[in-house]
Amino acid sequence: MSKGWESKSVEEQQSQAAAHKTAMTNNGDVDEAARKRQRQALELQRERVLSERTSSPHRRTALANALADIEEKLAELGWSIHL
Structure with missing residues (x-):
């Protein structure tokens, strides 16, 4: 019985870790999009x-x-002058 309980716990932990990783990736995409918009606005x-x-x-x-x-703000975002 304890083996079944442990495997479910491990499975649940793996599921939570995958969900957390997906959430972090989505947040990273949102952050990257915000930085891109900010950089474009500064370039304009x-x-x-x-x-x-x-x-x-x-x-x-x-x-x-x-x-x-x-x-200066553009440099903070990783921008460099394009010649």
């Missing part, structure tokens, strides 16, 4: 900043600071 912001032209030195400084901030 970067392109917008790069496309702006101004004669105001204050505005140019603000744009340079914004660009540096965006590129």
